[in-house]
Amino acid sequence: MGDKTLTRMDLSEAVFREVGLSRNESADLVEAVLQHMSDALVDGEQVKISSFGTFSVREKAARVGRNPKTGEEVPIQPRRVLTFRPSHLMKDRVAAGNKG
Amino acid sequence: MIRSELIQKIADENPHLYQRDVERIVNTIFEEITNAMARGDRVELRGFGAFSVKKRDARTGRNPRTGEAVEVEEKHVPFFKTGKLLRDRLNGHTD
Numbered sequence: 001m002g003d004k005t006l007t008r009m010d011l012s013e014a015v016f017r018e019v020g021l022s023r024n025e026s027a028d029l030v031e032a033v034l035q036h037m038s039d040a041l042v043d044g045e046q047v048k049i050s051s052f053g054t055f056s057v058r059e060k061a062a063r064v065g066r067n068p069k070t071g072e073e074v075p076i077q078p079r080r081v082l083t084f085r086p087s088h089l090m091k092d093r094v095a096a097g098n099k100g
Numbered sequence: 101m102i103r104s105e106l107i108q109k110i111a112d113e114n115p116h117l118y119q120r121d122v123e124r125i126v127n128t129i130f131e132e133i134t135n136a137m138a139r140g141d142r143v144e145l146r147g148f149g150a151f152s153v154k155k156r157d158a159r160t161g162r163n164p165r166t167g168e169a170v171e172v173e174e175k176h177v178p179f180f181k182t183g184k185l186l187r188d189r190l191n192g193h194t195d
Contacts, residue, residue, distance in 0.1 A: 004141040006132070011143075014132040015125050021117075029110065029125050034148045036109050040101040042189045048102045052130045053178070057190060080190040082149070084180035090134050091178060094153055097138030098176035 008034075041082060053086040137178050147185035154179045 008030055015026040037047050037055065047055040057080050065076040086094070103126065111122045133151055136143050143151040158174040182190075 004136075004139075006136045006141055006143045008145060010136075011129050011132050011145075014128050018128045019121050019125055021125075026125075029114075030129060032110055032113065033106065033126060033129055034145060036106055037101070038148060038186050038189065041186070045101050047106075049106070049130055050103050052103075052134065053180075055180075082182040082186065082190060084149075084178075086178040086180075090137070093134055093138045094178045095175050098140050098153060098155075 044080075049087075051087050051089045053084055053090055055082060055084050057082055140176070145183065147183045149183040149186060150181050152179050152181070153177070 008027065011030045012023065012027040015021070015029060016023050019026070021029070040047050041055055041057055044057055046057070060079050060081055062078045063076050065074050066072065067074055107119075107123050107126050110126060111117065111119050114122065117125075133143050137151055137153050140153055142153075145151075153176050156175050156177055159172050161170050161172040162168065163170055
C-alpha cells in the first residue's frame with residue numbers, strides 16, 4: 001500500500017502532461033476547479049461528479065457537547081458540515097487497488 | 101452542480117481553450133485523485149480537504165433479509181475530510 005501524499009502540485013503536473021498547457025496555467029485550472037466546487041457547496045448546492053462521488057452539505061442541529069478532558073458541558077452551535085459519498089466506481093477501484 | 105456544469109464554468113472563464121481540452125482537464129483531476137487512492141496514497145488539497153483510504157477490518161456480518169451470518173472480508177474504502185477553510189466558509193466565516 002502506498003504512503004505518498006499528493007498535493008495540488010501533483011494534480012497540476014497531471015493536467016500539464018495531459019493537455020500541454022503551461023505549468024502555471026495548469027495550476028490555475030486546478031485551483032479554479034476546487035474554487036467552483038467550494039463556491040457551490042458554500043451556496044448550499046450539492047456537487048455531483050459522475051463516477052467520482054457526491055459532495056453534500058448537511059445541517060447539524062445545536063446540541064450540548066462535553067469537554068472530554070474536564071467533563072464540562074459546552075453548547076455546540078448549529079452548523080453545516082460537508083459529507084462526501086464516493087461513487088460505486090471509486091469504491092470498487094479503491095477496494096481492488098488496496099487488496100491483499 | 102454536476103460534472104458537465106463544472107466543465108462549462110471553466111470553459112466560460114477560459115475562452116481560449118477548446119471545450120474538449122477543458123473536459124480532459126477536469127476529468128484528469130478527478131481521475132488522478134481516484135488513481136492515487138487506488139494505490140493507497142492520500143491527496144491533500146489545503147483549504148478544500150483531503151482524500152484518503154481507510155481500512156475496514158474483516159467482520160461477521162448478517163444478511164439483513166435472512167438473518168444468516170456471513171463473513172465480510174477486510175476492505176479499503178475512500179474517505180474525505182473537509183479542509184478547515186472550506187469548513188469555516190460553510191459556516192459563514194469569510195476568512
